[in-house]
Amino acid sequence: MENTLKKNDELEVEILRLGANGEGIAEFSGAVIFVRGALAGERVLVHIIKVEKTFYVAKLVKVIVSSEFRISSPCKFFGKCGGCDLQHLAYEKELEFKKDLVAGTLKKYAGITHEVQQVTSGEKCYHYRNKFAFPVREEEGTVKIGMFKTNSHQLVDIDDCLLQSDKTKKIIKIMKQFMQENKVSGYNEEKKTGQIKHIVVREAGDGFILTVVVRDKNKIDFMPLVELLKTQFSSFGVYKNINLLENNVIFGEKDEYIYGLKELEKNEFGIKYFVNNRSFLQVNDEIKNLIYWQILNEFDEDEMVIDAYSGAGLLSVIIAKKVRQVIGIEIVKEATQNAENLKKLNNICNLTNKNGDCAKIIPELAKSLKGDFSVVVDPPRKGLDKRVIEAFLIAEPKKIVYLSCNPATLARDLGVLVQKYEIEFIKPYDMFPQTANVETLVKLNLKERV
Ligand SMILES: C[S@@+](CC[C@H](N)C(=O)[O-])C[C@H]1O[C@@H](n2cnc3c(N)ncnc32)[C@H](O)[C@@H]1O
Incomplete structure (x- = not known):
C-alpha cells in the first residue's frame, strides 16, 4: 500500500x-x-x-x-468502555450483521455458499450475562472498578453494566463503600501496589457468589463487606482468592471461603449442578440452553458420541441422558474434575471423561471406533487442531456437530471437512448481544461412502 x-x-x-x-x-x-x-x-x-x-x-x-x-446507546459508558461494540446499531441490524459476517467469512475463506439461517436471539439483548470479572484499580487515592478501554490497560470506572443483571450496580457501590470505609486499597499496575485486583461475580437464580481477588497475603477483614451486602441481598456467598502473580490471569490458585453460599444450585435439562466462580460455563444461559437443545436434537438414542472440548461436562451429561454412550474430552484438569463430579451427582453411567489434548486423544479414539460414532466439537477461538480434522477424515464419524465462536477458524475447518461431509445447516446464535461476537452451530453429515 x-x-x-x-x-x-x-x-x-x-x-x-x-x-x-x-x-x-x-x-x-x-x-x-x-x-x-x-x-x-x-x-x-x-x-x-x-x-x-x-x-x-x-x-x-x-x-x-x-x-x-x-440509535442512541442506552449505556453512558458505551464508546469509552471496551465491553460492547454495537450499542449504536438497531438490534435487528446487529443480527443481520452477524448473519452476514458468518456467511461472508465462510464464502471468503472456504468458498462455502450454503444458506446461513437467521441468527437466533434470546429474549434479552441486555442483562443477559450471568458472570462478570471487573478489574479494581487505584489511582491517586481513587478506587476504580470497571472495564478496560479497547486494546488498553486504561480502566473505565463504571457504576453499572447493562450486560449484567441489576445486582451489578449495587455490588459495585457496596464494594467501593467497603474499600473506602475500611481503608482497603485497589491495585496500582504501575507501582505494583494495592490490595484488591479483581472482583468476580457469578449469578444463578436469585443468588450470587462474589470472589474478591487480592494480590497480597495481608489480612483484610471482609466481614464489613458481608454486612453491607446483607443490607441489600439475602442469597449470596463471598470468597477471597489470592493471586500473587503480576499477569493477566484473574485467579490465583487458592480460594478461601468467607461467608454464605458456597455454591449456587441449578437444575436444567433434568440435570442438577452446582456453580461457582471457577465453573467453566457459558455466560448466557438462555442462548446456551437453545444451543444445547438443538445439539441434543441431532443425536439418536443408539449413538456413541464424542463431546470434544467438553469444558465442565454439562453438555456431555445432557447428551449422555439420551444416547448410548458419551466420551467427553477436556484439557483443563479442574474442568474434567467438575465433569466427573457432575456425572456422579446425576448418577450417569454411560459417560467417560478424559482429561487431555483432543489432538492426541481423538486420533487414538477414532482408530478404535472406526466410524461407528458421531461427534460434537466446541473448540476455543483457534478452532480445531489439524490432527483432529485428519482423524475425522480417516475415521469418518457419521455426524459432526460443530459449535464455533470464531467464523474465521470455522471457515478454515469446514473448508477441509467438506471433502467428506455435507453441510445440513448453519445456524448462528446471538450469545453476546451488543458485541461483535457470534456463535455458530453447523451440522455436517458424512457423504455416502463410495
Ligand atoms: C468453548 S469452551 C467449550 C466448553 C463446553 N463445551 C461448554 O459448552 O461449556 C472450549 C473448551 O475447550 C477446552 N480446550 C481447549 N483446548 C483444548 C484441547 N486442545 N483439547 C481439549 N480441550 C481443550 C477449553 O479448556 C474449554 O473448556
Missing part, C-alpha cells in the same frame, strides 16, 4: 461495511480504514491514529451523514 495518510490526518470518508469486530470500514487509495463506532452507509469525519502497512485505524470525530439504523 502506498501510505498517503499520516498519523493525525483528518478526513471525511464513506463507511462501506462493518468489519469482523463491528468497526466501520472505509477505503482510501486501495487501503482500508477501520473506524470504531461508525456504521455502514455513514459519512464521517475521522482522525488517523495508527498507520500500518496495509491499513489505517482512525478515531471517529463526527458523524456527518448518519445511518438510519443508528
Whole structure:
C-alpha cells in the first residue's frame, strides 16, 4: 500500500461495511480504514491514529451523514468502555450483521455458499450475562472498578453494566463503600501496589457468589463487606482468592471461603449442578440452553458420541441422558474434575471423561471406533487442531456437530471437512448481544461412502 495518510490526518470518508469486530470500514487509495463506532452507509469525519502497512485505524470525530439504523446507546459508558461494540446499531441490524459476517467469512475463506439461517436471539439483548470479572484499580487515592478501554490497560470506572443483571450496580457501590470505609486499597499496575485486583461475580437464580481477588497475603477483614451486602441481598456467598502473580490471569490458585453460599444450585435439562466462580460455563444461559437443545436434537438414542472440548461436562451429561454412550474430552484438569463430579451427582453411567489434548486423544479414539460414532466439537477461538480434522477424515464419524465462536477458524475447518461431509445447516446464535461476537452451530453429515 502506498501510505498517503499520516498519523493525525483528518478526513471525511464513506463507511462501506462493518468489519469482523463491528468497526466501520472505509477505503482510501486501495487501503482500508477501520473506524470504531461508525456504521455502514455513514459519512464521517475521522482522525488517523495508527498507520500500518496495509491499513489505517482512525478515531471517529463526527458523524456527518448518519445511518438510519443508528440509535442512541442506552449505556453512558458505551464508546469509552471496551465491553460492547454495537450499542449504536438497531438490534435487528446487529443480527443481520452477524448473519452476514458468518456467511461472508465462510464464502471468503472456504468458498462455502450454503444458506446461513437467521441468527437466533434470546429474549434479552441486555442483562443477559450471568458472570462478570471487573478489574479494581487505584489511582491517586481513587478506587476504580470497571472495564478496560479497547486494546488498553486504561480502566473505565463504571457504576453499572447493562450486560449484567441489576445486582451489578449495587455490588459495585457496596464494594467501593467497603474499600473506602475500611481503608482497603485497589491495585496500582504501575507501582505494583494495592490490595484488591479483581472482583468476580457469578449469578444463578436469585443468588450470587462474589470472589474478591487480592494480590497480597495481608489480612483484610471482609466481614464489613458481608454486612453491607446483607443490607441489600439475602442469597449470596463471598470468597477471597489470592493471586500473587503480576499477569493477566484473574485467579490465583487458592480460594478461601468467607461467608454464605458456597455454591449456587441449578437444575436444567433434568440435570442438577452446582456453580461457582471457577465453573467453566457459558455466560448466557438462555442462548446456551437453545444451543444445547438443538445439539441434543441431532443425536439418536443408539449413538456413541464424542463431546470434544467438553469444558465442565454439562453438555456431555445432557447428551449422555439420551444416547448410548458419551466420551467427553477436556484439557483443563479442574474442568474434567467438575465433569466427573457432575456425572456422579446425576448418577450417569454411560459417560467417560478424559482429561487431555483432543489432538492426541481423538486420533487414538477414532482408530478404535472406526466410524461407528458421531461427534460434537466446541473448540476455543483457534478452532480445531489439524490432527483432529485428519482423524475425522480417516475415521469418518457419521455426524459432526460443530459449535464455533470464531467464523474465521470455522471457515478454515469446514473448508477441509467438506471433502467428506455435507453441510445440513448453519445456524448462528446471538450469545453476546451488543458485541461483535457470534456463535455458530453447523451440522455436517458424512457423504455416502463410495
Ligand atoms: C468453548 S469452551 C467449550 C466448553 C463446553 N463445551 C461448554 O459448552 O461449556 C472450549 C473448551 O475447550 C477446552 N480446550 C481447549 N483446548 C483444548 C484441547 N486442545 N483439547 C481439549 N480441550 C481443550 C477449553 O479448556 C474449554 O473448556
